[in-house]
Amino acid sequence: MLKYILIPLLPFASFLINILLGRNFIKDRAHWIAVPAVFGSFVLAVSAFLEVMNGNTININVYSWIASGDFTVSVGFLIDQLSAVMLMVVTSIGTLIFIYSIGYMHGDGGYYRFFAYLSLFVFSMLILVMANNFLLLYFGWEAVGLCSYFLIGYWFHKKSAADAGKKAFIVNRFGDFGFGLGVILIFLTFGSLEYLQVFGGAGAAMGQTISLFGYEVDLLTLICLLLFCGAVGKSAQIPLHVWLPDAMEGPTPVSALIHAATMVTAGVFMVARCNPLFNLSEVAMNTVAVTGGVTAIFAATIALVQNDIKRVIAYSTVSQLGYMFLALGVGAYSAGIFHLYTHAYFKALLFLGSGSVIHALHDVQDMRNMGGLKKHMPVTYAVFIIATLSITGIPGLAGFFSKDEILWRTYLAGDLGKLLWFLGTTAALLTAFYSWRLIYMTFHGKFRGTHEQEHHLHESPKVITVPLMLLAVGAVAAGWVGIPPVIMEHGDRIGEFLAPVLGHPEGHGTHAEEYMVMGASIFVALLGWFVAHRMYVKTPELPRKLGASLQPVYNLLLNKYYVDELYSKTLVQPVLRAADRIILGFDTYVIEGIVNGVPGLIGAFSRKLREVQTGMLSNYALVMALGALCIVGIWIFLR
Numbered sequence: 001m002l003k004y005i006l007i008p009l010l011p012f013a014s015f016l017i018n019i020l021l022g023r024n025f026i027k028d029r030a031h032w033i034a035v036p037a038v039f040g041s042f043v044l045a046v047s048a049f050l051e052v053m054n055g056n057t058i059n060i061n062v063y064s065w066i067a068s069g070d071f072t073v074s075v076g077f078l079i080d081q082l083s084a085v086m087l088m089v090v091t092s093i094g095t096l097i098f099i100y101s102i103g104y105m106h107g108d109g110g111y112y113r114f115f116a117y118l119s120l121f122v123f124s125m126l127i128l129v130m131a132n133n134f135l136l137l138y139f140g141w142e143a144v145g146l147c148s149y150f151l152i153g154y155w156f157h158k159k160s161a162a163d164a165g166k167k168a169f170i171v172n173r174f175g176d177f178g179f180g181l182g183v184i185l186i187f188l189t190f191g192s193l194e195y196l197q198v199f200g201g202a203g204a205a206m207g208q209t210i211s212l213f214g215y216e217v218d219l220l221t222l223i224c225l226l227l228f229c230g231a232v233g234k235s236a237q238i239p240l241h242v243w244l245p246d247a248m249e250g251p252t253p254v255s256a257l258i259h260a261a262t263m264v265t266a267g268v269f270m271v272a273r274c275n276p277l278f279n280l281s282e283v284a285m286n287t288v289a290v291t292g293g294v295t296a297i298f299a300a301t302i303a304l305v306q307n308d309i310k311r312v313i314a315y316s317t318v319s320q321l322g323y324m325f326l327a328l329g330v331g332a333y334s335a336g337i338f339h340l341y342t343h344a345y346f347k348a349l350l351f352l353g354s355g356s357v358i359h360a361l362h363d364v365q366d367m368r369n370m371g372g373l374k375k376h377m378p379v380t381y382a383v384f385i386i387a388t389l390s391i392t393g394i395p396g397l398a399g400f401f402s403k404d405e406i407l408w409r410t411y412l413a414g415d416l417g418k419l420l421w422f423l424g425t426t427a428a429l430l431t432a433f434y435s436w437r438l439i440y441m442t443f444h445g446k447f448r449g450t451h452e453q454e455h456h457l458h459e460s461p462k463v464i465t466v467p468l469m470l471l472a473v474g475a476v477a478a479g480w481v482g483i484p485p486v487i488m489e490h491g492d493r494i495g496e497f498l499a500p501v502l503g504h505p506e507g508h509g510t511h512a513e514e515y516m517v518m519g520a521s522i523f524v525a526l527l528g529w530f531v532a533h534r535m536y537v538k539t540p541e542l543p544r545k546l547g548a549s550l551q552p553v554y555n556l557l558l559n560k561y562y563v564d565e566l567y568s569k570t571l572v573q574p575v576l577r578a579a580d581r582i583i584l585g586f587d588t589y590v591i592e593g594i595v596n597g598v599p600g601l602i603g604a605f606s607r608k609l610r611e612v613q614t615g616m617l618s619n620y621a622l623v624m625a626l627g628a629l630c631i632v633g634i635w636i637f638l639r
Helices: 002-029 031-053 081-104 111-130 134-152 159-190 195-200 219-234 243-249 252-261 263-273 282-303 309-329 333-360 378-392 398-411 414-443 451-455 462-481 493-502 511-538 542-549 551-558 560-610 617-638
Strands: 058-068 071-079 209-212 215-218
Touching: 002 031, 002 058, 002 071, 002 111, 031 058, 031 071, 031 081, 031 111, 058 134, 071 081, 071 111, 071 134, 081 111, 081 252, 081 263, 081 333, 081 462, 081 493, 111 134, 111 252, 111 263, 134 159, 134 219, 134 243, 134 252, 134 263, 159 195, 159 219, 159 243, 209 219, 215 219, 219 263, 219 282, 243 252, 243 309, 252 263, 252 309, 252 333, 263 309, 263 333, 282 309, 282 414, 282 560, 309 333, 309 398, 309 414, 333 378, 333 398, 333 462, 333 493, 378 398, 378 414, 378 462, 378 511, 398 414, 398 462, 398 511, 414 511, 462 493, 511 542, 542 551, 551 560
Parallel strands: none
Antiparallel strands: 058 071, 209 215
16 A cells, blocks of 8 residues: 555655755755656556556545544545556656756756645646545645646746736636535535545436526536536636646746646546546536537637747647547547547657757747757757657557547537537647648748857757657557557557446447548648648748738737637726725725824824823812812712
């Protein structure tokens, strides 16, 4: 049991040591604590994974956390097939990103603090995926949100970074409020927060309703939608997607670890974990699927025209998360988790590759000031190509297998599924275009920066490039555990592995239909590649002409459909004005009333008291005589 407890405790120990001793003692050697800790968690995660592969599910309660009447919760861990896959993703990619950070963050003034926060995040994420009850899940859920705030605003001296950290924290409060209500409603419905008891009793709750604002609402549907609110916030789905692109103000390793590979996939993991509940609500499933499909194409259109290299990848992340929810919503939970697994490798590679570029250009992130980097940075260019081939779904690479499985399962999901398949395929076309646009603007053509920048261009050190090469292996090979049965019988190893927890998706089609879906996916990937090459290599003046002729559309996409401006006018500014009035009134009439009123009252009393002091001896003699007379009178009366 101890080795499983150590999986989250090792990163937590790293956090405590670095945060308490880092500033005065450890300083720039903080990685000697953090890297072995997360690598140790990886080794133990591999051991747990092998244990699960042998058919053993680990469910342990470490100690009783809360016991109050009927409300009892333990700190307990459940490591089954789903948790095992998530543990491998978090710890393997975490280890590589920690190593990468040694080179990327070298010389930073808060080096020890950075590794402390990263370690705390890994601890929180491991608690989230290992929890065997909803309250511990909620603890990890909120803890990763807190770490996200710390790490997005890590360079807090930059106003943009501080604002982005606050924005991420506040936007997630909207989703987490619903998630918290869902957890409460689960306890009120099932009398427990333990996964096994809740999921085991889900069937008995079918058909139950609850009165809400005068309407009778299906109880399980309400629970699922409330839980999904948390997933919408944490995984940056419409309409709570606005925080993720701004989160790119954090250091690039943060973008790779938290906002590509792990934290933002927490919502996907949670919905998959709760599949026994979601399966019983068609409304909730359709909501998840439609939200994912719309988000996938919505974010992809925005990424078409962005110029900040990290923001392009950020919107790509939002789009790919939409793909995962699309799979979950049509009941293909294993396909969603499969894409989560492959996406973690190629998206972490894209973010860390962009970090290598930014590092070489001394913090330049605008692709319009790049170009021609492939001859200066051949390793970074090569891994970027591999990651791009993977995300666009070129056969043989990881992204092809998982994306194809999602599109195929969506296609089989009835009429709504056909519509969502079309959206997903269109999003795949846009993904190919903006991904190759990034490659061509960054690495091809002539360098568009300053002569001084060009003079100092060089490949990143090995502490950065070696993790990139290892992630590139994952971007190629990770998908081979999920080969479609139409290509290889019993090739879907990951689907079979996850089946005891996530089940088998419904829907069957012909081989001809599956080949059609696969062919369409490959065709749009190649078409997007061809169009990007035509526009940015063959005729580089074409994007400018096209942008000028479609100026309204270009501005709409460049400004992200003005969603941030809409929220600012309808929510942020009214709240600030109302708060300003309330605070101003409270300050004027309460605070100033106390601060100025008490001295004024004392002053008024003092002025009246001073009037007694007339300065005339006859008045004083009269008062003394009256006082003596009163004393004598009291003495006689008391006798």
